Amino acid sequence: MRQQYAVRSLVLIVGFAFVALAVIVQMIRIQNSEQAKIFLSQGDQYSGEFRMFYPERGEIYDRNGHLLAGNRTVYELGVNLSQMENPQTLASTLGTYLGLTYEDVYDQLTNSPKSWEYIVIQDYVGTETVTALQKLMQQKKDANDNSLSGLGFKPHFQRSYPENSLASNVLGFVTRDGRGYFGIEEKYNDLLAGNPVQVWVPTDPNRASELPKVPNGTTLVLTLNRDLQAQVENILDTSISNYGAENGAIIVMDPRTGDILAMATTPRLDLNNYTNYFSTYDNGSQYNRAIGMAYEAGSVVKILTMAAALDTGTVSPNTTFIDTGSIDVGGITIHNWDRKPWGQQDMIGCLQHSLNVCLAWISTQMGPQTFYGYMERFGLGHPTGIDLSGEAMGRLKVPGDTDWYNVDLGTNAFGQGVTVTPLQLMMAASAIANDGKMVTPHVLYSMLRDGHQYNVPSQYAGSPIRSETAHTLTDMLTVSLEGESSSALVPGYRIAGKTGTAQIPTDYGYDDTHTNASFIGWGPVDDPQFMIYVWLQKPSASIWSSETAAPVFSQVAEQTVILLNIPPDMVRNQFGSR
């Protein structure tokens, strides 16, 4: 009996062992078969996906931490065709919510190529619309209605400008493809955009740690003061309207550091509707005419001529000049702006009455080599190197150029025949306001990335004149303004400055009816904290800058001292003496 049980047990054991072995053999055979490789590769397709990670574009702030350019969430709205149950309802709903026609949406949903699983109905859909659609979907789901199944939303960022057109000429804009155009957005596009990363994203939760961490783009802090920028834009717009000017530009800079505190130009673009660019501008140089448009600035250039003459010792403030109303340079007769003789003048008088003849005489006394050497050192004919895209470099003809004539030595001395941008003149004049040291203007104050801050240091672009020359000329310009009771003066503050009324060159000589009115000034003269440049293009109320640009300078200076907390000279001196 026991023997029988033993045999049966053995048979059963062998039988089970055989079955188990067969299962194992079959498992190994299947796993190593050709089909298994195909199955594995098919499985891999669902184990994850290649996905492009776009970092959040860096934000842009003003120097006081006000957001000038940020990001907001918008949605790509699409339909998963394999999950779609009711194209009619989808077409009707999407047509209503997205402002599309039923036929268009229905056509997209039903006539797409069969290989397509997902189609985009509309991108950059706002949060409000998406929230309303999500609410409707939930209501239908609660009622066991699947007519909107397949509808999906993919969130992503879109550039947003909370201040709309404020400082648009400095900021530039970002198009839907994520590329920056003009201004800061173009100049620092790579920094702001960060580095997009394409990676394999596994669906296996055990491989969650393999998900990449994509750092955001660099956040930039600008030197701009938002409130001052708003005030300056407001003054510019009002002035253009009051004086009947075509366009204009105003820049406020700290002459000690080169920080651009405000830079206003016209026309400006609402950056949230950048597609209006082509209807607003004829060409790119108009986008920021403070840096992109060179023009003959006229008498404001006289301060550079005088600086060179003082620095070389060609003249001193007390040097006298007998003005006969004309001077011959290179065989061409040069006249004063009023074509009248002004008699005996010292150098302050020459600046105060803006005498072309006097300045032409000074440049001939210096000679072309010295004069153009100084103009080059002041940076004329070269870009300033400001960190904004689209800078023009103007034109300074020099001896040896095919279009340079002897008379240019005389006319260039009072700003005719030489083209500059407003910013170039500011940079050159910063040497006069800043003890002879010329600063490189810049808009970037600081960069922030991964919790670290990098401040952009001020850069000097050389010392074209001596410190004594800078002080002497500043005093001359201050006395000159005060002597003529200029409308550029600011009560309580000593200001140095110079007007510039320039005829406009055309293909047929100079236009007698229109001018470019400019003014450059800085203050307080004992401790310059701001430098302001005003340019009004073709003002019709008056052709003279003393009646247009000069009062605009005064208005801007008044707002500047308020917003930068610069006390009047008397108060500052009281504080200083304590």
Add this chain to the structure above:
Amino acid sequence: MQAQATQIIHAYKQAPWRVQRQYVGAFLLAVIGISMIAALYLQVTARAAATGREIQEMRFEITTMQRANADLETQLANLTSTAEMEHRAQALGYRPVKPGELDYVAVPGFVAPEPAILLAAEDVTEYSQSLPSEYTQSLVEWLDERVKTGGY
């Protein structure tokens, strides 16, 4: 007598049912061991999978929160934009100040605070700029330093 007792004990130890029970015990012990290892492996794998899923969800949550944060920042900036603030100030009866209406008070030692956006970050400017003197010193400056320090 003693030999008989030894024989009985030996027969007991050699009893077939006892040998079989030893085999069964060993088998059960192996099964229990394997089960414990399998259970432990299953638990660790399950926990890893659950944690991985949590990480995935938290990453998604972070992205959602970053989006919400960016949206809120933009909304806040819209509400405090210059145009909006000016409009609200005028509605409250305020007007722009004129230069003559300002009084200045000197506060010794007062330094205007930096904006919050800059305070939140660590300033690395100095580290980036602090090149060793070997890279910045001219030969004359180096000689001057040597002379002043007596060659040390």
